[in-house]
Amino acid sequence: MSNVSQNPFAIAQAQLDKAAKLLNLDEGTHQTLREPLRELVVSLPVRMDNGKVKVFKAFRVQYNDARGATKGGIRFHPEETIDTVRALSAWMTWKTAVVDLPLGGGKGGVICNPKEMSQGELERLSRAYIRQVGRILGEKMDCPAPDVYTNAQIMAWMVDEYYWMNGENQFGMITGKPLELGGSVGRHDATARGGVYCVREAAKKLGMDAKTTSYAIQGFGNAGQYAALLHQEILGGGKLVAVSDSRGGIYNPDGLAPKKIVAHKLKTGSVSGFPGAKEISNADLLTLDVDLLYPAALEQVITEANANDIKAKIVCELANGPTTPEADEILHKKGIFVIPDFLANAGGVTVSYFEMVQNQYNYHWDLRTVYERLDKKMTVAFAGVYKMLEDRKSDNLDMRTAAYLVAVERVATAMKLRGWV
Ligand code: NAD
DSSP states (O other): OTTOOSOHHHHHHHHHHHHHHHTTOOHHHHHHHHSOSEEEEEEEEEEOTTSOEEEEEEEEEEEEOTTSSEEOOEEEETTOOHHHHHHHHHHHHHHHHHTTOSOEEEEEEEEOOGGGSOHHHHHHHHHHHHHHHGGGOBTTTEEOOBOTTOOHHHHHHHHHHHHHHHSSOOGGGSOSOOGGGTOOTTOTTHHHHHHHHHHHHHHHHHTOOGGGOEEEEEOOSHHHHHHHHHHHHHHTOOEEEEEEETTEEEEOTTOOOHHHHHHHHHHHSSSTTOTTOEEEOHHHHHTSSOSEEEEOSOSSOBOTTTGGGOOOSEEEOOSSSOBOHHHHHHHHHTTOEEEOHHHHTTHHHHHHHHHHHHHHHTOOOOHHHHHHHHHHHHHHHHHHHHHHHHHTGGGOOOHHHHHHHHHHHHHHHHHHHHTOO
């Protein structure tokens, strides 16, 4: 995305290097974890509506599968790069490990602009991706999911193409499917729900009364909208004072009603212009005097330039990579408690994993079961990371580094047990 100024894979490697040093990882283990185990780069010839064939470049990166099949979304994006896919596949590896799912990390991408393509073209592109990449996919090998500009319909075309290639229905080879084709209930709000469970646990540790917190949200898509609603539902209170989307932000120190903003956005396409609220820029939203900040839009929005001005006590990173490493250090010095992206937004992949399990059993759970199991997974994961923070008090870690130590140690141990390193 255009606001990204640093190479995301370089950031991912730098974060790993820091963890490797703190864990005293041997050189072989460290180097194995620094690079993806497998990458597939393919060309996809697709017949467009005008009768001509257009060739799209596409990727699938399987970063590490020592703990189980790799898992991670497929992005359709005009500015996709192999380094973005590599970084995201590394983060998926740490994400599945930190919540202790029996999975590894992967990611896929196609360089295309879905906004300029018809439904027919998107279907042919999705099927072409599976014809090329399907040979390395499967519930025991690598399991994709929706991501930026891909959705349940695209997953349905993909699982269908896989069926034609293999002669049998293997619903567990991809997640985020429509409910009618083996999707799981509870996937729609799982990312935000997992983040709010983490906030609940963080508030307990910090001695904050979660019911009386004020909060602001950058981004009002899937993650942001559900965070707005679930913060109050799960914590039993809280005052939403600001939200934004790509067209602008709204602010009301007396509080905004999440349900009404969702309805307003549905009607007008944006949160902007919400009655009774003042306009606020995306930059000013980040530095508001609130208890909690949820970045839920873009990468690299909290940087060296604005980290000193952040006033929130807790930052819950629903977006991937919203904080740069330089900003991380500043926030840590200021005593701001950051719930790092690969823990805060792990609710999504956790329910995706539940979908795989349900597909393997061919038996579906109800919503309550999904919520209870998600709550348990997130609560245990948060506690594990917090314990690492306390156990290594003398190292003065932040939560991101503590989460890295938990995750990297788990993957390194799996590799050692298998005899890889
Ligand atoms: P989405 O496309 O549904 O929503 C993105 C939102 O960000 C939109 O409201 C958009 O208007 C807003 N936005 C775009 N540019 C902005 C800007 N400059 N300033 C403020 N807002 C802006 O996406 P999503 O699924 O909600 O994902 C948001 C973030 O959460 C991404 O980083 C994504 O990788 C991460 N995430 C999402 C999931 C999930 O399950 N949805 C899982 C893990 C991580």
